[in-house]
Amino acid sequence: MSTSVTFDRATRIYPGSDSPAVDALELEIAEGEFLVLVGPSGCGKSTSLRMLAGLEDVTSGRILIGDRDITHLRPKDRDIAMVFQNYALYPHMSVAENMGFALKIAGVSKSDIDARVLEAARILDLEPYLGRKPKALSGGQRQRVAMGRAIVRQPQVFCMDEPLSNLDAKLRVSTRTQIASLQRRLDITTVYVTHDQVEAMTMGDRVAVLKDGLLQQVDTPLGLYDKPKNAFVAGFIGSPAMNLGTFRVEDGQALIGEARVPLPRSTVGALTTDRVQLGFRPEALVPSSAEDAASFPVEALVIEELGSDAFLYGNLIGDDLRADHVVARVAPRSVPAKGTKVWFSIEPGRLHAFDVETGDALPTD
Amino acid sequence: MTRLLPAGALDPADTTGATASDVRPGRVRGREDRSRLASIALHGTLVLATLVALFPVLWILLSSFKPANRIQTSEITLIDSPTLDNYRAVLFDTPFPTWFLNSVVVAAFTMVIGITMSATAGYALSRFNFAGKRGLMWVFLITQMFPVAILIVPIYTIMANAGLINTKASLIIAYCTVAVPFCAWMLRGYFDTIPQELDEAAALDGLGPFGTFYRVILPLARPGLAVTAFYTFLTAWGEVAYAIAFMQTRDNLTLGAGLQQFVPQFNPQWHLLTAGSVLILIPAAIVFFFAQKHLVAGLTAGGTKG
Amino acid sequence: MSQALAVAEAPVEQPPGKQDGRLRRSFDRNWYAWAMVLPTVLVLGVLVMYPLVQGIFQSFTDLTESNAQDVICTKTLGGGEECRDNPDSAEFVGLDNYVDLLTGARGSFWLQFTNTLAWTLACVSLHYGLGLGLAVMLNRKMRGRSLYRVLLIVPWAVPAFVAAFGWKFLFNPRFGLINQALVNLGVDPVEWFNHRWTALFAAICTNVWLGVPFMMVAILGGLQSIPADLHEAAEMDGATPWQRFRNVTLPGLRPVSSTVILLGTIWTFNMFPIIYFVTGGEPAGQSEILVTGAYRAAFEGVRNYSLAATYGVLILSLLMVFASVYRRTLKAQGEVF
Numbered sequence A: 001m002s003t004s005v006t007f008d009r010a011t012r013i014y015p016g017s018d019s020p021a022v023d024a025l026e027l028e029i030a031e032g033e034f035l036v037l038v039g040p041s042g043c044g045k046s047t048s049l050r051m052l053a054g055l056e057d058v059t060s061g062r063i064l065i066g067d068r069d070i071t072h073l074r075p076k077d078r079d080i081a082m083v084f085q086n087y088a089l090y091p092h093m094s095v096a097e098n099m100g101f102a103l104k105i106a107g108v109s110k111s112d113i114d115a116r117v118l119e120a121a122r123i124l125d126l127e128p129y130l131g132r133k134p135k136a137l138s139g140g141q142r143q144r145v146a147m148g149r150a151i152v153r154q155p156q157v158f159c160m161d162e163p164l165s166n167l168d169a170k171l172r173v174s175t176r177t178q179i180a181s182l183q184r185r186l187d188i189t190t191v192y193v194t195h196d197q198v199e200a201m202t203m204g205d206r207v208a209v210l211k212d213g214l215l216q217q218v219d220t221p222l223g224l225y226d227k228p229k230n231a232f233v234a235g236f237i238g239s240p241a242m243n244l245g246t247f248r249v250e251d252g253q254a255l256i257g258e259a260r261v262p263l264p265r266s267t268v269g270a271l272t273t274d275r276v277q278l279g280f281r282p283e284a285l286v287p288s289s290a291e292d293a294a295s296f297p298v299e300a301l302v303i304e305e306l307g308s309d310a311f312l313y314g315n316l317i318g319d320d321l322r323a324d325h326v327v328a329r330v331a332p333r334s335v336p337a338k339g340t341k342v343w344f345s346i347e348p349g350r351l352h353a354f355d356v357e358t359g360d361a362l363p364t365d
Numbered sequence B: 001m002t003r004l005l006p007a008g009a010l011d012p013a014d015t016t017g018a019t020a021s022d023v024r025p026g027r028v029r030g031r032e033d034r035s036r037l038a039s040i041a042l043h044g045t046l047v048l049a050t051l052v053a054l055f056p057v058l059w060i061l062l063s064s065f066k067p068a069n070r071i072q073t074s075e076i077t078l079i080d081s082p083t084l085d086n087y088r089a090v091l092f093d094t095p096f097p098t099w100f101l102n103s104v105v106v107a108a109f110t111m112v113i114g115i116t117m118s119a120t121a122g123y124a125l126s127r128f129n130f131a132g133k134r135g136l137m138w139v140f141l142i143t144q145m146f147p148v149a150i151l152i153v154p155i156y157t158i159m160a161n162a163g164l165i166n167t168k169a170s171l172i173i174a175y176c177t178v179a180v181p182f183c184a185w186m187l188r189g190y191f192d193t194i195p196q197e198l199d200e201a202a203a204l205d206g207l208g209p210f211g212t213f214y215r216v217i218l219p220l221a222r223p224g225l226a227v228t229a230f231y232t233f234l235t236a237w238g239e240v241a242y243a244i245a246f247m248q249t250r251d252n253l254t255l256g257a258g259l260q261q262f263v264p265q266f267n268p269q270w271h272l273l274t275a276g277s278v279l280i281l282i283p284a285a286i287v288f289f290f291a292q293k294h295l296v297a298g299l300t301a302g303g304t305k306g
Numbered sequence C: 001m002s003q004a005l006a007v008a009e010a011p012v013e014q015p016p017g018k019q020d021g022r023l024r025r026s027f028d029r030n031w032y033a034w035a036m037v038l039p040t041v042l043v044l045g046v047l048v049m050y051p052l053v054q055g056i057f058q059s060f061t062d063l064t065e066s067n068a069q070d071v072i073c074t075k076t077l078g079g080g081e082e083c084r085d086n087p088d089s090a091e092f093v094g095l096d097n098y099v100d101l102l103t104g105a106r107g108s109f110w111l112q113f114t115n116t117l118a119w120t121l122a123c124v125s126l127h128y129g130l131g132l133g134l135a136v137m138l139n140r141k142m143r144g145r146s147l148y149r150v151l152l153i154v155p156w157a158v159p160a161f162v163a164a165f166g167w168k169f170l171f172n173p174r175f176g177l178i179n180q181a182l183v184n185l186g187v188d189p190v191e192w193f194n195h196r197w198t199a200l201f202a203a204i205c206t207n208v209w210l211g212v213p214f215m216m217v218a219i220l221g222g223l224q225s226i227p228a229d230l231h232e233a234a235e236m237d238g239a240t241p242w243q244r245f246r247n248v249t250l251p252g253l254r255p256v257s258s259t260v261i262l263l264g265t266i267w268t269f270n271m272f273p274i275i276y277f278v279t280g281g282e283p284a285g286q287s288e289i290l291v292t293g294a295y296r297a298a299f300e301g302v303r304n305y306s307l308a309a310t311y312g313v314l315i316l317s318l319l320m321v322f323a324s325v326y327r328r329t330l331k332a333q334g335e336v337f
C-alpha cells in the first residue's frame, strides 16, 4: 500500500506576495518512512504539507506519490489522509461517523465501514466513545479520533500538521510515542509537521529542517545533531541549544575569552576571513582548570538542576566577540554555586565551525 | 471547538438553570446589598418593556373578540361580551382563506428559494476568491439603499414582459430580491465562523465543493439558517406594496394586500381587521417559535463580520 | 487497490500545456463559486441593478404614465396593426426634474427631507439605545431571562402593516386607547394625525416598537462574544460597573454597533410601510418622508415615473454619501468593516 513521496522543486508563491512561502523544495520520502518537517513558525512547513495534500496550489515544480504526478489532482484523488492541528472533526457527527465519513463518501458498504471503524477504534482505545459527538470528548480523545479518521482510510500517505500542539505537555509526550509506534506498525509513509525539534528528533526516521521556505538539511536525527550543515540547523536542533559564537582566529587558534582554542587544520584552511563562527553543544564542554590554555572561564548565572542532568547558564568572561550566554551540562547534584567562575574546555572533536558570512559548516577533521 | 459563539448561553435550560439561588459567596463586597434593589429595578424595567412589547398584539387579540360595534367605543374594557363573530365573518364572508393560502404558498417558496440563494452565495463569498467578489458585496449594500418602493414600477414592467404578472412567482422573485442581499451577507458572516479546516478535511475525505457545502457546512450553520428562514418568511408574509401592484384579481391577493380591502378610505372595518390580524400572526408566531432560539447566535456572526 | 486505480487515471489528469493547465485550474477552482452566486447575481442584476440604471436614466426624462409609449398602435380593419410615433413620447429634459424637486417647484422635497432626517435620527437612536439597554439587562444571569428574551423579540415577528394597523388603532383619536388613557389622566385628548409632529411621533413609536428587537438581538449576540475574562480583568483593576460598561462593553460592541447602525439607518431611511399606513401623510402630506413621497409620485394621479426615479436617485445618493462618510469616520477611529 505504502509508497514514496517526491517533492520535485515544488514552489508555492501566495497570491499577493512576491517571495515564495516554499522555495523549490526538493525532497524524497521513502516507502513507509516517517519524515518530520521542522522549522520555526512561518517557515513554510504547513504550506509544504498542504501542497502534498492538495489544499494549496503548487506554483511550480511537481509532487509525486510513487510514480504518479499528483501536482494538479484534487485532494480526494490523491489518497492522502490528514490530521489537522485543530483536528477538524465534524461537530455534527459522532466519533464513528467522523471516522467512517470518507469511506461512506467512497461508497464502501456499511458493514465494511463498521468493521474498519471498529478496528481503528480498538487500536486507539476509542471503543467506548464511538457514539459520542466530538464536543463531549477530551482533547486527547479528539486527537485520537483525528488519528482514527486517518487510519480508517488506509491511505498511501499520512499528513500530520502539528497534531500534538493542542495537548498538554505530558499527554504530548505519551501521544508522541503512540503515533510513532502506530506508524511503524501500519507502515504508511508519513509526513509530519512540527515546530518542536524534540518531537522531530524523537519521532522521525529522518528530519527535514526548513527556514524561510528553503530546505536546510535532511538527515536522520543523529545526523542532524552531529553534522549540521549550517549554523541555523546547528542552533535549531538540540535542547538546550548549541552554543554559537563568532570569534577571532589567530595563528590557527580561536580566541574564546582568555582561551586559545586550536582549530583543526582543515577548518583553518577553509577560512576566508580572520573570524569563525564556532559551535559546541552543552555536553561538549568539560570542566577544566585555568592552567589549560584551551580552557575559558564562565561566570555561572543560573543553574538548572533537573535531577538526571544539570545545566549551567553563564557569561563568557573577557571576550570581545562574545557568545554572551554559554550553556554547559554539568554533573548533577554537585553543581557549582551561582556567581562562581567555572573553567571549561571543549571536548576534542566536538567542535563545529561555520563560515561567518554564509553560515555553512566548515570541515573540522 | 468549532462553535465560536457562546451558544451555550442561549439554551433555555442553561439560563433557567442559573437562578438567583446560586449565590456566589464573598465575590465583591457590597454586591449582595445592592442586588435586592438592583434586582427589583431590573425586573421592573424588563416587565415594563415586555408589557410594551406585547401590549399592541394583546390589544388586537382582545379587540378581535369584541362585537363589531363595541370595538370602537371610548370606554376601556379588556373583555366585552366576547364573541367569535369577527372570525366567522373573516373566514366565511371574505376571501380571507384564499388570501391566507396564497400567502402561505408565497412565503414558503420565498423562504426555500431565499435560503438556497443566500446560503450558496454566502458560502461562495465566505470561502472562495473569485473575480467580482468585492463588486457583489457592494451591490448588496446598494440594493439596501435604493428604495424598494421605487423599484415597483420597473419590476412590474419586467414581470409583465415575462408574463408573470398576477402570478405567485412574480411575488416570490420580487421578495427574494428584497431578502437575499441581507441574508447572504449575514450568512457569509456565519460561515466565516466555521473553521476552514472542516472544508479541507471534507475535501480530503472525498467531497466536492457542493458536497462539502451540503453535508458539512449547512448542518453546522443552523442558527444562521434559522435567522434567514425567519427573515425571508417575514419579508414575504407581511409585504403589501408589491402584492397590491402585481396581483390583479381579488382571488390572487396575499394577506397583506387583501387586508387593505378592509380599510376603505373613510370606514375601516376594524372588526375584520382585528380578527384578520390575529389570524395572520399565527403562522408568524409558529415560524418565530422555531427560530427564536437561534436568533441571537445566528445574528451575532453576521453582525460582527462586515 | 487504490494505487492501481490511481495509476490508471493518472494520464488523464495530465494538463496538456502549462499555461493552458493553469487557466483550466483557475476555472476548476472558480466555476463553482460563480455557480453558487449566479442565481443571486442574476436576480439582483435583472430586478435591481437594471432598474436602477434605468431609473437613473429616467430621472433625466419627463416620462410619465401618459407618455410612456414610444409608438401608438391602432388595430386596422384587416386585423393588422398600424403604428406611428407617439407625438408626445417622453423626452430628455436634462436636470429639470432635479431642479424642480430641489427648488420645491414640484413635490415638497425639503419638507420630506427634514421629516426623513428627524424620523431616521429618532428611530435609529431609540432603536439602538433601547436595544442596548435591554440587551445589557438580558445579558445578566437572572430568573426568567429566556422568557423575557422571547417575549421581547415578539414585535419582530409582527408584519409591518399589522403593527402599523395595531398602533393606528391605539392612536385613534376617537376610540384609541392612548387618548382614552389621557382622558382618564385628566389630559385633553390629542388629535394625533392633525399635526405634523404628533403624526410623526405616532409613526416613530410604531417603528421603534417594531425595530428594537432586531437591535436587541444583534447587540445581545455582540455582548456574548465579548470574552468574560475582559470584564473580570477590569473588575480586578477596580473599575466600577459604569467604567466597565464604558471601557469594556462599548468598545467590545463596536463591530456589531457599527454594522447595525449603518444597516438600521439605511433601512429606516427607506422604511415605507410604517409612514404609509400609520400617518398616510396626514395632515395633507405634512408627515411624508422621501420614500413615501416617491411612492406617491409614482402611483398617485398620473403616474410620474421620472419624478419617482429622481427621488430614488436622490435617496440613493444621500445614503451613499452617508455610508462613505460613516465608513471614513470609523476608519479614522481605527475600525474598518
Ligand SMILES: Nc1ncnc2c1ncn2[C@@H]1O[C@H](COP(=O)(O)OP(=O)(O)O)[C@@H](O)[C@H]1O
Binding pocket: A014, A015, A017, A021, A039, A040, A041, A042, A043, A044, A045, A046, A047, A048
Ligand atoms: N493563505 C496565505 N496567504 C498568504 N500567505 C500565507 C498564507 N498562508 C501562509 N502564508 C505565509 O507563508 C509562510 C509560510 O506559512 P506556513 O506554511 O503556514 O508556516 P508554518 O511553517 O508556520 O506552518 C508564512 O510567511 C505565512 O505568512
Ligand SMILES: [Mg+2]
Binding pocket: A045, A046, A047
Ligand atoms: Mg503551520
